[in-house]
Amino acid sequence: AQKITQTQPGMFVQEKEAVTLDCTYDTSDQSYGLFWYKQPSSGEMIFLIYQGSYDEQNATEGRYSLNFQKARKSANLVISASQLGDSAMYFCAMREVERDDKIIFGKGTRLHILP
Amino acid sequence: SQTIHQWPATLVQPVGSPLSLECTVEGTSNPNLYWYRQAAGRGLQLLFYSVGIGQISSEVPQNLSASRPQDRQFILSSKKLLLSDSGFYLCAWKGRREDEKLFFGSGTQLSVL
Secondary structure (H helix, E strand, O other): OOEEEOOOOEEEEEOOOOEEEOOEEEOOOOOEEEEEEEEOOOOOOEEEEEEEOOOOOOOEEOOEEEEEEOOOOEEEEEEOOOOHHHOEEEEEEEEEHHHOOEEEEOOOEEEEEEO | OOEEEEEOOEEEEOOOOOEEEEEEEEOOOOOEEEEEEEOOOOOEEEEEEEEEOOEEEEOOOOOEEEEEEEOOEEEEEEOOOOHHHOEEEEEEEEOOOOOOOOEEOOOEEEEEO
8 A cells, every 4th residue: 555654753953954764665556746844833834845646856845955865765855054943844745646646644753853 | 626615624523413514626537536534643544535525445444524526616514423433634635646735725623423
């Protein structure tokens, strides 16, 4: 069955350091997409970045980049130069194109940025 | 521009009572629609999704149901709530283009007592 795994329940990182949040996925489909979302304590879901399975280049959006390793089925989020405002819950998600755009999420990683 | 409305923001219901949460989308047509539930401090569990009017895919067998009576309206219901139905319910929509992101509503915090 299709699955998203985020193995880090929580992380503590010093401000200004780079952060890597792990995400592995399991699918037998050829076409799929991977998202990362940020959820601050307000509960709002904020889109960060998207990577399609056929995209050859890693996606980047400002301080966020997605380290896509297709053979290893991993889609790690890298945040460069972390800021206090990056403290939040982060979710990895997979879009299953061949299943009517079903989108499943991992359990999330709670990131704490320390001053 | 597109917007998504979800209400109410908070709801306290007794065990055994019915539930109806409504979500509507504006500014787009034929969206994919989704209902997720998030237990306190946990991940998002996909409950239902829909690619069109009357077309509902259910992910988790439970006492919840969903309906899509109109193109941009998605309703989550229950005839009798359980304590385990407590959680943060999020509605979301997505366009049909491959790289379109999922847009979320502001959520409903449901407490079943």
